[in-house]
Amino acid sequence: MKKLLTLAMGALLACGMSACGTNYDKTVKAYDDGITANVVGGFDTAEWVEQVGKKVMKAASVADVAKVDKKVADKLAKKTNLKALYVYEGLEVKDDVADWGTNPKALVNGEVKTFKPSHAVKVVRYDSSKDERQFVSDPHTAHAEALTDNFFVPVWQEELDEHGFSWADNTVITSEAGTYSIIFAEYSTASTKEAAQFGLGAVKTA
Numbered sequence: 001m002k003k004l005l006t007l008a009m010g011a012l013l014a015c016g017m018s019a020c021g022t023n024y025d026k027t028v029k030a031y032d033d034g035i036t037a038n039v040v041g042g043f044d045t046a047e048w049v050e051q052v053g054k055k056v057m058k059a060a061s062v063a064d065v066a067k068v069d070k071k072v073a074d075k076l077a078k079k080t081n082l083k084a085l086y087v088y089e090g091l092e093v094k095d096d097v098a099d100w101g102t103n104p105k106a107l108v109n110g111e112v113k114t115f116k117p118s119h120a121v122k123v124v125r126y127d128s129s130k131d132e133r134q135f136v137s138d139p140h141t142a143h144a145e146a147l148t149d150n151f152f153v154p155v156w157q158e159e160l161d162e163h164g165f166s167w168a169d170n171t172v173i174t175s176e177a178g179t180y181s182i183i184f185a186e187y188s189t190a191s192t193k194e195a196a197q198f199g200l201g202a203v204k205t206a
Helices: 002-018 062-068 070-077
Strands: 035-041 082-093 105-108 111-114 121-127 132-136 144-146 178-187 198-204
Touching: 035 082, 035 178, 062 070, 062 082, 062 178, 070 198, 082 121, 121 178, 121 198
Parallel strands: 144 198
Antiparallel strands: 035 121, 082 178, 105 111, 121 132, 178 198
């Protein structure tokens, strides 16, 4: 009996360490027809509006996101207001690109750092029926939260914070250059200073 109990405890510990048995929702959270989620930025940082439609994201489920990053999937699994979920695989972020007049900045471990323009990445929710583009994040209209530690999202306020950031700043991938999967979520919560309506994350794959 003691041996059986020991084996059972060992199995439970192994399961907990490997997250086995986790049942992620397989429901694909897609927008209505005519609405797409598009990645802009990354290696191609010419005109962001012109990039819409070139890097179209794929509608996904929390189970799909778990294949990319389980930590992000765990965060999303706790959301009771998840409205839409999309993934884009294969975004190139390179450092051998021309500088902007003012390169994007981000707060990393309490320090303001400057990055190459390719690290600035946004998602655009495009409604073709109305020809309307919703940039995320965006002043006044789109408050986003970071789903991964390497994705900087500035404060959602017009006035500058103590580090000099406001909602006019870009969202920035703060890890090294490489190939990334971008995760985008929308919640059924309106953007306010306190509540984010969207989530953004970047997972390095190569």
